[in-house]
Amino acid sequence: EVQLVESGGGLVQPGRSLRLSCGASGFTFSDFWMTWVRQAPGKGLEWVAHIKRDGSEKYVVDSVKGRFTISRDNAKSSLYLEMNSLRVEDTAVYYCVRGAYGPDYWGQGTRVTVSS
Amino acid sequence: DVVLTQSPLSLPVTLGQSASISCRSSQSLLYSDGNTYLSWFQQRPGQSPRRLIYEISKRYSGVPDRFSGSGSGTYFTLKISRVEAEDVGVYYCMQGAHWPRTFGQGTRVEIK
Numbered sequence: 001e002v003q004l005v006e007s008g009g010g011l012v013q014p015g016r017s018l019r020l021s022c023g024a025s026g027f028t029f030s031d032f033w034m035t036w037v038r039q040a041p042g043k044g045l046e047w048v049a050h051i052k053r054d055g056s057e058k059y060v061v062d063s064v065k066g067r068f069t070i071s072r073d074n075a076k077s078s079l080y081l082e083m084n085s086l087r088v089e090d091t092a093v094y095y096c097v098r099g100a101y102g103p104d105y106w107g108q109g110t111r112v113t114v115s116s
Numbered sequence: 117d118v119v120l121t122q123s124p125l126s127l128p129v130t131l132g133q134s135a136s137i138s139c140r141s142s143q144s145l146l147y148s149d150g151n152t153y154l155s156w157f158q159q160r161p162g163q164s165p166r167r168l169i170y171e172i173s174k175r176y177s178g179v180p181d182r183f184s185g186s187g188s189g190t191y192f193t194l195k196i197s198r199v200e201a202e203d204v205g206v207y208y209c210m211q212g213a214h215w216p217r218t219f220g221q222g223t224r225v226e227i228k
Contacts, residue, residue, distance in 0.1 A: 035217075037165075045157075045165065045208055047217040061216045095164060101153045101212035102170035109164055 002026040002105045004096045009110030012086055020110055022079040022096030029077035030054070033100035036070060036081050038092035039109075046092075049081065050100040064090070086114045118143050118211050122220035128228045129199045137223045139209035141190040146213065153212030156185055156194045159222075160205040168207075169194065201227060 008020040020036070035050040049060040049070040058070050069082040079096055093109040119142040129135045145152050156169040167176045169185035172192060182197045196203055204227060209220040 044222045045210070045219040047219070050217070059215050100217070101147075101151075102155050103210075103212070104167045104170070104176065106164040106166070 002098065004098065004105055004107035006094065006096045006107045006110035009094065009112045011113045011115065013116050014086060014088055014114055016086055017082070017084045018086060018112060020081040020083065020094055020096075020112070022107060024077045024079065024096075024098070027098070029072075030074040032098050034072060034079045035097040035100050035103055036079075037095045037097050037103075037106075038090075038112075039095070040089075040092045043092075048094070051079070083112070086112075088114050090114050117216055118145075118214045118218050120209050120211060120218055120220040122207075122209060122223050125221060125223055127223055127225045129196075129225060130228050131201065132198055135196045135199050135203075135225060137194045137207055137209075137225075139187075139192045139194070139220050141192070141211060143214065144189050145211050146189065152188065154185075154187070154192050155210045155212065156183075157208045157210065158203075158205050159208065160202075163205075165208065196225070199225070199227070 003025045005023045012018050036048040038046050038048050051058045051070045055072050067085045071080045091114050093111050095109045096107040097103045098105040121140045123138050145154050154172050157165040159165045173185040184195050186193050206222040206224050208222050
């Protein structure tokens with residue numbers, strides 16, 4: 001059974017940093033592109049970033065470029081999102097998602113709240 | 117960026133009746149590999165999004181055949197036949213052909 005389990009969310013002040021992690025199981029992690037999608041409270045879905053199977057290609061949406069970094073460790077079947085200089089508008093549930101063209105499995109999400 | 121416009125944004129339906137959601141793209145979603153990367157997701161209240169349809173009309177394993185997708189190029193449709201109570205939620209289309217990936221605004225399906 002495919003499982004994606006996010007962790008690392010929480011309450012953080014504006015300007016601070018947070019690192020999200022996603023542990024994957026039930027499939028060969030290194031065979032898949034991986035993605036982070038976020039959902040602000042009461043809003044729709046926003047694609048944040050995705051990364052190629054071997055980590056050689058990364059795409060980050062403009063609204064977080066220069067602040068967020070996506071990475072992966074295939075040996076640990078883990079996906080990461082390093083978030084720096086956090087803003088109030090980054091408040092959202094962050095989902096780890098398998099795939100980048102026709103994504104399929106989603107984690108349960110981890111909540112990030114940026115507030116003073 | 118590719119804009120996906122869904123309609124309607126709110127869809128009250130009667131149990132057992134059909135429902136249809138459209139998704140119009142500002143650009144063709146036909147990718148260089150010949151596939152059209154248009155997917156549909158369902159998000160039930162309080163849950164993560166769940167995959168329904170990929171590449172316009174391919175249904176994921178475990179998705180009831182009441183759900184069907186159609187379309188081409190820039191216009192796509194999700195149809196739910198014989199709506200059941202468990203179908204309540206928000207439905208999103210998503211394109212995987214262009215960067216950045218984008219989602220439609222979502223269509224809220226509720227029971228009348």
